[in-house]
Amino acid sequence: MLIRGNTVAAVALLLGWLASPQVLAQDQVAYDLVQDTTVRVMEVVVAADDYVESDPERYYSQIQDLLDPLIDFRGFARSVMGPYASSERYRSLDEAGRKQLAADLDRFTAVMRESLVRTYSKGLLAFGGSRIELVLPEGEAAGDAKSTRLSVRQLIYADNPKPYVVMYQMGRDKSGDWKLRNVIIESVNLGAIYKDQFLASAREQAGNINAVIDSWTIVVVDVES
Numbered sequence: 001m002l003i004r005g006n007t008v009a010a011v012a013l014l015l016g017w018l019a020s021p022q023v024l025a026q027d028q029v030a031y032d033l034v035q036d037t038t039v040r041v042m043e044v045v046v047a048a049d050d051y052v053e054s055d056p057e058r059y060y061s062q063i064q065d066l067l068d069p070l071i072d073f074r075g076f077a078r079s080v081m082g083p084y085a086s087s088e089r090y091r092s093l094d095e096a097g098r099k100q101l102a103a104d105l106d107r108f109t110a111v112m113r114e115s116l117v118r119t120y121s122k123g124l125l126a127f128g129g130s131r132i133e134l135v136l137p138e139g140e141a142a143g144d145a146k147s148t149r150l151s152v153r154q155l156i157y158a159d160n161p162k163p164y165v166v167m168y169q170m171g172r173d174k175s176g177d178w179k180l181r182n183v184i185i186e187s188v189n190l191g192a193i194y195k196d197q198f199l200a201s202a203r204e205q206a207g208n209i210n211a212v213i214d215s216w217t218i219v220v221v222d223v224e225s
Contacts, residue, residue, distance in 0.1 A: 031134060031150070031152050035134050038132055038134070038154075040066070041066065041124070042124075042132070044059075044062050044063065044066070045124045045125060048062070048125065049125075052125065059121060060117065060118060060121050063117060063120070063121040063124070064117050073109050073112060073113045073116075074105065074106075074109045076112065077105060077108045077109040077112045078105055079191065079195065080108075080112070080194045080195050080197075080198050081104075081105065081108060081198055081209075082195050082198065082199055083199075084104075084198075084202060084207075084209060085101065085104075085105050089101070104209045104210070104213070107210075107213055108209075108213050108216070111213055111216050112216075115216070115217065126158075130156060130157060130158050131156075131157040132154065132155070132156050132157070133154070133155040133157075133163075134152055134153070134154050134155075135152075135153045135154075135155065148172045149169075149170065149172075150170045151167055151168065151169050151170070152167070152168040152170060153165065153166070153167055153168075154166040154167075154168065164185065164186060165185075165186060166183065166184070166185050166186075167183070167184040167185075168183055169183070169184070198212065198216075201215065201216070
């Protein structure tokens with residue numbers, strides 16, 4: 001089985017987003033959130049092997065059920081849109097412009113939600129049975145309740161003896177809950193990749209956000225193993 005870089009990127013980002021304190025006890029640290037949620041996700045992936053070819057929608061639905069209450073799709077979409085959905089831009093607009101911006105963000109959120117879930121669901125299938133380990137970097141205390149930032153290193157052992165290395169950059173929000181801030185896969189910064197894709201498309205479309213959304217597809221990220 002050959003694991004391509006875009007599959008790794010898809011799975012890594014998905015597992016990172018799933019590391020949400022909405023699922024588990026609020027006092028669990030980032031490490032535990034990633035660890036426990038990875039187990040839950042991979043259970044679905046393994047079970048899907050028996051039916052996914054004949055009923056892929058059933059599999060997508062199960063992954064969607066996991067994602068909907070956990071991922072801040074709107075927040076992610078806003079981050080990807082960068083300056084086109086920034087607070088500064090919002091404040092600079094009149095009432096009509098703000099309504100249009102909100103509508104654009106809503107539409108892009110829906111597009112991102114569907115494309116991400118299907119792309120990542122397909123990518124997850126390649127990792128059924130793979131060994132996944134989590135390691136806290138030296139100097140970062142997993143149990144320190146006062147920590148506001150934490151990086152969790154994930155090792156994914158696929159077909160190669162050398163694992164893929166994924167870094168989950170976590171941070172606490174104002175409520176003290178852990179949230180994923182970014183994912184770095186083999187030195188590839190996924191947050192930056194998607195944002196660059198949106199901005200490049202916006203330039204090509206002369207700032208026509210509707211055209212950007214209409215043509216949006218998840219960029220293929222190739223990661224060297």
